[in-house]
Amino acid sequence: MFKKGISLLLALLLVVGMLAGCAQKAPEQAEKQEPTEKPLKIAMVTDVGGVHDKSFNESAWEGLQRAEKELGIKAGYQESKQEADYADNLELLVDQGNDLVWGIGFLMGKQVKEAAENYPDQKFAIIDNAYKETPKNLMGVLFKEQEAAFLVGYIAGKMTKTNKVGFIGGMDFDVIHRFHYGYKAGVKYANPDCEVFEQYAGAFDKPAIGRSIAESMYGNGADIIFHAAGDTGNGMIEVAKEKNKYAIGVDKDQNKDAPENVITSAVKRVDNAIFNVAKDLKEGKWQGGSTVVYGLAEGGVDIAPSSNKLVPKEILDEVEQLKKKIVSGEIKIPQSKEEYESMMK
Structure with missing residues (x-):
């Protein structure tokens, strides 16, 4: 009888121990967290x-x-x-x-x-x-690079004192054509008598070529040059600083690179x-x-916010009106040589 009681007690203690072990593990299981989502x-x-x-x-x-x-x-x-x-x-x-x-x-x-x-x-x-x-x-x-390019071209046509401005393209393909002919159309819209010097550098990463082209254009009387040439165009901006001429940047607001020279930029919100x-x-x-x-309507292109530093307010007011006409479709900006020539007719 005594032995049976001892055996029953030991069995009971074993069961209690097992339950206690399970109870001790429960908090650990509760602390487990779902794996966090990996960032993209x-x-x-x-x-x-x-x-x-x-x-x-x-x-x-x-x-x-x-x-x-x-x-x-x-x-x-x-x-x-x-x-x-x-x-x-x-x-x-x-x-x-x-x-x-x-x-x-x-x-x-x-x-x-x-x-x-x-x-x-x-x-x-x-x-x-x-x-x-x-x-x-x-x-x-x-x-729609041509939309921003048209606006900076209009500014160049209004601000030139020599009636000569320039364009430097990086490479000769569609994206740069949109900058090129949009800009040229803007210049002519503002000032039909203004001459536009045009040259492609054949590279986006050759500032020395940009310098050489800019020196030639400024030397021939251009007082404002717009580039769509990446790092190649940065060479032009350096020449503008050295010669105290005006420049127009591209893609980003480039005024900080030459605060007294970069009057505006054709901003492309990549x-x-x-x-x-x-x-x-x-x-x-x-x-x-x-x-x-x-495009302009989607907030993808525009002129640089810093344009009010060097561009007269009356010109910027005119630009704002042009934006409305472009967005509404009243003014269609050319994006190729063929469209530009058709517009000029």
């Missing part, structure tokens, strides 16, 4: 101008940095030193596990599309290019486009297989 990884491949080109590559990187700060994404970039780097850089960013890979610039259009076809489960996007047939995992972003796509992606929206276009 978005990275970009720069064009040859590099991430500090004071132009569209830098603007794109600013958009990613803003997305990192405000949306919590993880941003990165890979710089291209030459066009041969594009494909390898795109593949490197895919290998790094990025959710979205950007190609910055028209020149890598072919490589971005090939990468999208080679990696159908990877999302890609490109600035300044569109495709006749866009893969579902790729989206293009274009801008940063806004990059940020907006990141925001959409985080919210589960993806416009793959399509092309998004940003």
Whole structure:
């Protein structure tokens, strides 16, 4: 009887011990948290101008940095030193596990599309290019550069004292044509008698060439030059400072580079486009297989905020009226030589 009682007591103690052990584990289980959602990884491949080109590559990187700060994404970039780097850089960013890979610039259009076809489960996007047939995992972003260029051209036509102004283009293709002929149309709209010097540098990363062209144009009487040439155009701005001439920047507000010389800039909000796509992606929206276009109406292009430092108020008031006419469609801005020549007729 006594032995049976002891055995029963030991069994009871064993059960209580097991229950106590389970009770001790419960708080640990309660403290376990659901795994946090991994931040989106978005990275970009720069064009040859590099991430500090004071132009569209830098603007794109600013958009990613803003997305990192405000949306919590993880941003990165890979710089291209030459066009041969594009494909390898795109593949490197895919290998790094990025959710979205950007190609910055028209020149890598072919490589971005090939990468999208080679990696159908990877999302890609490109600035300044569109495709006749866009893969579902790729989206293009274009801008109505001609609208901003027309406005700065109007300012140049109104402010020139010599009746001679200049344009320096980076490379001879559609994106720069929109700047070129939009600017020329704006100059002529403001001042039909003004002469426009025009030259393409053949590169976006050669400030020395920009310097050489600018020295020639200023030497021939131009008192204002607009560039759409990336880092090449920064050479022109340096000459404007040295010769105390006026310059017009591009893509970003370049007044800070020469506060007494850069009267305005044709601003192209690549940063806004990059940020907006990141925001959409985080919210589960993806416009793959399509092309998004940003103009004045969409807040994608404009003149620089610093324009009021050197441009007279009456001219800026006229510019504001022109903006309304452009957005309404009353004024159609040419984006090619053919459209410009048709407009002039």
